[in-house]
Amino acid sequence: MFDMIREMLSFDFIIKALVVGILVSLCAALLGVSLVLKRYSMIGDGLSHVGFGTLAIAVSLGLAPLQVSIPLLLLAAFLLLRISESSRIKGDAAIALISSSSLAAGVVVLAMTVGMNTDVCNYLFGTILAMKNSDVYLSVSLASVILVLFALFYNKIFSVTFDEGFARATGTNAKLYNMLIAFMTALVIVVGMRIMGAMLISSLIIFPALTAMRVLKSFRQVIICSAILSVCCFFAGILISFAFDTPAGASVVLVNLVAFLVFAAIAQAGKLVVVKEVK
Secondary structure, eight states, rough: HHHHHHHTTTTTTHHHHHHHHHHHHHHHHHHHHHHHHHTOHHHHHHHHHHHHHHHHHHHHOOOOOOHHHHHHHHHHHHHHHHHHHHSOOOHHHHHHHHHHHHHHHHHHHHHHHGGGGSHHHHHOOOOOGOOOOOHHHHHHHHHHHHHHHHHHTTTHHHHHHHHHHHHEEEEEOOOHHHHHHHHHHHHHHHHHHHOTTTTTTTTHHHHHHHHHTTTOOHHHHHHHHHHHHHHHHHHHHHOOOHTTTHHHHHHHHHHHHHHHHHHHHHHHHHHHHHHHHHH
């Protein structure tokens, strides 16, 4: 195995994918805990579909994908929260409305402009060959910003996650921090979509948090565990992809699924032991 890892690390494009992917996995796991607890987990899926639409626009216009996607995704995150909070279209309905429309628009734009010259699967399901040096530099910078913001506002994020009503009562601007969480999620989506793809990037947000919650209850413990799990699963997925020539994004998702099942089994076994001790 060590020889395989050494061989894998000899390729520059894999090192680029690992650097960006590990940082994205870490950011996604940290934000995922709050999103899952606040029942906002589907916002990641919605924004990923919007991200595909923005990538399609960038490709059709011959522009840098990240430079186009970032402002448009931030705008989409703002609109999702505003629509959910201030209109008759609530929560998952607003996400479904925007995400399905963006995905359809992206497919149509690609079909009408670049046609078959672009492999749509690369945008839908990701490819580790897509990372250019400029993408790596920008991705690392954005991921670093997300980590710094999360650390600076950890207490506020914790507050609005567990009891938004109490946070408002104590003077916390809950809307501001909800928007901050949504904006950071949008950045994670646009940075990680080149590797994971529009259809799979949301799994990095949902799986680690749900997995850690199977066995842990403390917010801090879940945060730490989900971050470690996310990074380990991403590395294992890339290793499996290299060894068996499978799609990188799909391999990472399947490793996360296995981790979830293992933790779920551990949690169930723990419950059975407790029941037997009580009896």
